[in-house]
Amino acid sequence: MTTDAINDQPEHDSHDGEHHDHKMTGLKRWLYTTNHKDIGSMYLWFSFIMFLTGGVMALVIRAELFQPGLQIIEPDFFNQMTTVHGLIMVFGAIMPAFTGLANWMLPMMVGAPDMALPRLNNWSFWILPFAFAILLSSFFMESGAPNFGWTFYAPLSTTYSNGSTAFFVFAVHIMGISSIMGAINIVVTIMNMRAPGMTYMKMPLFVWTFFITAYLLIAVMPVLAGTVTMVLTDTYFGTSFFDAAGGGDPVMFQHIFWFFGHPEVYIMILPAFGIVSTTIPAFSRKKLFGYSSMVYATASIAFLSFIVWAHHMFTTGMPLFGELFFMYCTMLIAVPTGVKVFNWAATMWRGSISFETPMLFSIAFVILFTIGGFSGLMLAMTPVDFQYHDTYFVVAHFHYVLVTGALFSIFAGAYYWLPKWTGYMYNDTLSKWHFWCSLISVNLLFFPMHFLGLAGMPRRIPDYALQFADFNKWVSIGGFAFGLSQLIFLVLVIKCVKGGEKAPAKPWDGAEGLEWTVPSPAPYHTFETPPKID
Amino acid sequence: MNNGESQDKVSKQAQVNAKDVSVKKTVKKLMLIVFGMFGFGFAMVPLYDVFCDITGLNGKPSNVAATYNAATIDTERTITVQFLTRTAKGIPWKFEPMMNEIKVHPGERKTVKFYAKNESVNDIVGQAVPSVSPGRAAVYFQKIECFCFNSQPLKATEDVEMGLQFYVDLDLPDDVSTITLSYTLYDITSSVDS
Numbered sequence: 001m002t003t004d005a006i007n008d009q010p011e012h013d014s015h016d017g018e019h020h021d022h023k024m025t026g027l028k029r030w031l032y033t034t035n036h037k038d039i040g041s042m043y044l045w046f047s048f049i050m051f052l053t054g055g056v057m058a059l060v061i062r063a064e065l066f067q068p069g070l071q072i073i074e075p076d077f078f079n080q081m082t083t084v085h086g087l088i089m090v091f092g093a094i095m096p097a098f099t100g101l102a103n104w105m106l107p108m109m110v111g112a113p114d115m116a117l118p119r120l121n122n123w124s125f126w127i128l129p130f131a132f133a134i135l136l137s138s139f140f141m142e143s144g145a146p147n148f149g150w151t152f153y154a155p156l157s158t159t160y161s162n163g164s165t166a167f168f169v170f171a172v173h174i175m176g177i178s179s180i181m182g183a184i185n186i187v188v189t190i191m192n193m194r195a196p197g198m199t200y201m202k203m204p205l206f207v208w209t210f211f212i213t214a215y216l217l218i219a220v221m222p223v224l225a226g227t228v229t230m231v232l233t234d235t236y237f238g239t240s241f242f243d244a245a246g247g248g249d250p251v252m253f254q255h256i257f258w259f260f261g262h263p264e265v266y267i268m269i270l271p272a273f274g275i276v277s278t279t280i281p282a283f284s285r286k287k288l289f290g291y292s293s294m295v296y297a298t299a300s301i302a303f304l305s306f307i308v309w310a311h312h313m314f315t316t317g318m319p320l321f322g323e324l325f326f327m328y329c330t331m332l333i334a335v336p337t338g339v340k341v342f343n344w345a346a347t348m349w350r351g352s353i354s355f356e357t358p359m360l361f362s363i364a365f366v367i368l369f370t371i372g373g374f375s376g377l378m379l380a381m382t383p384v385d386f387q388y389h390d391t392y393f394v395v396a397h398f399h400y401v402l403v404t405g406a407l408f409s410i411f412a413g414a415y416y417w418l419p420k421w422t423g424y425m426y427n428d429t430l431s432k433w434h435f436w437c438s439l440i441s442v443n444l445l446f447f448p449m450h451f452l453g454l455a456g457m458p459r460r461i462p463d464y465a466l467q468f469a470d471f472n473k474w475v476s477i478g479g480f481a482f483g484l485s486q487l488i489f490l491v492l493v494i495k496c497v498k499g500g501e502k503a504p505a506k507p508w509d510g511a512e513g514l515e516w517t518v519p520s521p522a523p524y525h526t527f528e529t530p531p532k533i534d
Numbered sequence: 535m536n537n538g539e540s541q542d543k544v545s546k547q548a549q550v551n552a553k554d555v556s557v558k559k560t561v562k563k564l565m566l567i568v569f570g571m572f573g574f575g576f577a578m579v580p581l582y583d584v585f586c587d588i589t590g591l592n593g594k595p596s597n598v599a600a601t602y603n604a605a606t607i608d609t610e611r612t613i614t615v616q617f618l619t620r621t622a623k624g625i626p627w628k629f630e631p632m633m634n635e636i637k638v639h640p641g642e643r644k645t646v647k648f649y650a651k652n653e654s655v656n657d658i659v660g661q662a663v664p665s666v667s668p669g670r671a672a673v674y675f676q677k678i679e680c681f682c683f684n685s686q687p688l689k690a691t692e693d694v695e696m697g698l699q700f701y702v703d704l705d706l707p708d709d710v711s712t713i714t715l716s717y718t719l720y721d722i723t724s725s726v727d728s
Binding site: 188218247251317 | 553556557560561564565567568569570571572574575576578579582583586589591592593594597622661663669670718720721722725
């Protein structure tokens with residue numbers, strides 16, 4: 001056992017549950033494990049593998065778009081690439097990475113020995129590889145993989161499906177079940193497993209954001225399951241939910257899908273807010289500015305996310321009142337988001353800041369996420385959305401919030417907690433290379449997309465008019481540079497797992513939180529007796 | 535000392551049990567939300583229809599025959615009703631209105647004809663689906679008789695003239711002077727067969 005003051009317990013106290021057993025070895029350890037740290041690591045590795053898989057697809061897309069004309073792949077395969085790239089990055093890379101961070105850190109942050117439902121936790125991870133195996137297997141079928149866009153609009157996914165709809169639907173069902181179980185676990189853990197004395201308003205903001213995100217998941221993943229079920233029965237069982245010939249309505253698909261889809265984008269960004277709200281105070285050596293306003297801002301963003309879905313559909317022919325309603329509600333989201341950005345800036349204000357790699361990623365997050373937020377505001381304005389809709393401007397917008405937003409926050413979190421996970425400090429030089437290469441290439445990759453979109457280049461096309469050639473060349477170069485930069489991270493993590501400079505229990509002098517009170521690497525079992533919170 | 539330790543264990547056990555109970559309670563509540571939201575996803579289908587019926591937002595006119603009961607004809611107003619037809623992908627039919635537009639007074643009953651011809655060598659069942667623009671005029675466009683209420687089977691090379699009898703409701707908003715009625719023709723042979 002540990003020698004730490006808080007966790008110093010006699011051995012015989014820890015034999016009252018099966019998850020306290022000694023760990024098994026080899027493959028069995030990972031298959032049968034109910035330990036939150038093991039499961040967290042598996043989630044993180046899985047998401048990184050998926051990130052590389054989806055990344056390769058992005059590179060295929062960028063290779064084809066390097067020059068105008070069709071060079072490398074057929075349009076149908078191009079569509080499969082954009083579709084599966086989107087699905088993998090959303091459901092395979094970003095979401096499991098957040099779940100992995102939640103698994104690793106939540107129990108330690110609230111002073112719990114493990115997640116509340118450890119077996120469910122094991123299951124929710126282990127069904128994920130099967131979901132993605134089903135999805136990716138469709139590449140090897142005669143009909144090919146899904147080619148209707150990750151938003152699977154009917155009738156593209158129903159009447160005009162290439163035959164991959166069933167694979168797609170079942171894969172999404174399994175991903176959805178996994179997310180719902182993961183979310184239930186997070187909520188139950190936070191509500192029931194907090195150490196005595198840790199009231200809700202004493203929880204770290206990281207815990208708060210995951211708490212609210214889990215509620216969003218529980219509320220909207222079932223709606224997604226319902227949507228894909230309707231698509232399934234429309235395609236194969238002759239129902240007409242979305243088929244006008246049978247009395248259905250294809251526009252209704254978009255309403256139901258975006259009722260899920262908009263909260264989904266906050267599912268991918270609220271945890272990011274939690275991560276940078278942890279790292280920025282640590283490296284500014286100040287308390288987080290406006291903790292309670294952060295909590296309320298997160299909650300109001302979550303609430304507003306349910307009443308803005310139709311801003312994805314301004315061009316479907318909505319009545320004026322609907323367009324105005326959804327426009328103003330969408331713009332309202334800028335207020336709580338602005339509160340957050342202000343609070344991060346105020347936290348750094350007059351702090352004694354040091355620029356370790358987690359902080360670099362966090363600062364980049366604040367600036368670049370704000371750029372993505374501003375382009376979101378532009379898209380929220382109905383009149384101009386008619387110009388931007390379905391152009392590269394939209395692509396630029398959501399990649400700024402998802403790559404330089406969500407992904408950068410995950411990197412920030414990974415660097416911040418790597419010493420706690422592995423027990424070793426990561427290689428600082430490599431991490432700086434990773435950061436600066438990523439930062440420069442990601443902007444080369446996504447910033448010109450704004451101009452392409454404003455000039456009218458439509459998204460989801462394998463070919464384009466000649467006047468877009470120069471920008472596309474630079475975008476593709478940026479894409480390949482960004483993709484290759486991520487291999488630095490892979491090397492760094494492998495090196496850090498294998499060894500390096502020994503990490504102390506608290507490698508960051510400004511860090512706060514219970515996770516730093518246990519030694520590095522965190523012992524297999526922590527907080528079997530809850531710590532005291534004052 | 536020994537006694538105290540076992541008492542400690544008992545109270546710890548009680549704490550664990552209490553925690554288990556509250557965990558189960560929370561899980562049950564959350565599962566209710568999950569199933570509720572799954573149901574809500576499907577409930578959105580009828581809700582959407584009801585919402586659109588009331589507001590006429592999606593331009594979907596009623597699929598039920600209206601009874602003609604306009605007491606008066608408002609000869610002060612003249613409404614232009616335009617007819618559009620299109621065939622969905624994959625149905626080899628000729629399908630067009632026999633007159634492109636007609637002028638009506640609100641409350642006045644009119645009959646127009648549409649022509650359809652199966653230009654293929656197969657027997658095909660077609661289904662016309664109407665849509666009204668502007669959308670908010672949909673609830674005021676009353677069809678007394680329409681070929682779109684039923685499917686239309688046509689043998690190979692057979693043709694048919696199909697009737698539509700309608701009137702425009704007296705309550706039609708004042709700023710609407712033109713109504714466009716558009717029909718899309720779908721091939722529903724496979725779903726009729728099965």
